[in-house]
Amino acid sequence: MRANRKLWAAATVCVAVVAGVTGCSTGDDKAADPFAGLTADAIADKAVDTTKAATAFRMNGAGKTDGEEMTVDFAVDDKGNCKGTMQAPKGGKAEMLATGGNSYMKGDDAFWKSSGGEEGASSDESDSMSALLKGRWMKMPAGAGEDEDNFCDLKKIVKDMDEETPRKGLTREADADVDGKPAAVLTKKDKGESTTFYVAKDSAKPYILRVVTTGGDDPGTVTLSEFDKPVTVTAPPKGDVVDMEELMKGAS
Known part of the structure; x- marks a missing residue:
C-alpha cells in the first residue's frame, strides 16, 4: 500500500505539469526546462x-x-479599453480610463495643482484647473498628448x-x-x-x-x-465629466 501511494502521488504531479514537460517519471526529477538548448x-x-x-x-x-518617482498600475486591452491609476512625478494621484475611443482622467487636488495647465502656467492658473476639476473627470481631447495616448494604447x-x-x-x-x-x-x-x-x-x-x-x-x-x-470599462456619467475640447472651443 505504501508503494502504491507513492506511485499515485508521482502520477498526480505528472498530470499537473504535463504542459511543456517531457519524460515524467516516478522519481524526483524536476520539470523539464522549456528553454533547454x-x-x-x-x-x-x-x-x-x-x-x-x-x-x-x-x-x-x-x-x-x-x-522624479512615478508609479502606474493599469490594465489595457487591444480593443482600446484601459483603466488604472498613476502617481505623478511632482505629486498627486490620478485615475485614468479609456473606452469607446475616449480617454478620461480624474486627479486629486495635488495632482491637478502639480500638473494642471500648460507648461509654465502660474499657480493661480493651476489652482483654477484644480477647482474646475475637483471630484470630476477630465475628458481629454483626441490626440491631446503622446504620453496619454501611449498609456491606453x-x-x-x-x-x-x-x-x-x-x-x-x-x-x-x-x-x-x-x-x-x-x-x-x-x-x-x-x-x-x-x-x-x-x-x-x-x-x-x-x-x-x-x-x-x-x-x-x-x-x-x-x-x-x-x-x-x-478589460471592462464603463465611461463616467456625463454629469461628472469636464470636456476639455468643448471647454477650449468655448474659450476661443
Missing part, C-alpha cells in the same frame, strides 16, 4: 514575441522619470517594448519565481545600467513577467500579469 538571446526573442501577441495585460510599475505599448528590449548579449542567471510563477532570469549590463528580465517558464506562453532596471537614468521595476484577460 536555447541561448538567453533566443529566450528573450520568444518572450518579446509572445508578449507582443497578448490581447490584454496588467502593468504595475514604479520608477523615475526625469529624476496596447499596440504602442508593445511597440515600445519591442524597440526598447535588448535581445543581444544577454546572460541567463539562476531561475526565480515571480508571484509564485517559475521564471527564467536574463540579464544585460551596459555602461553602468543593469536590466533583468523574468520570463515565464511556459513552453506555450513564455510571457515577460517582470523587468527590473538598476543604474542609468531611468531605474525602475515593471511587472506584467493578467495576460489576455478582457
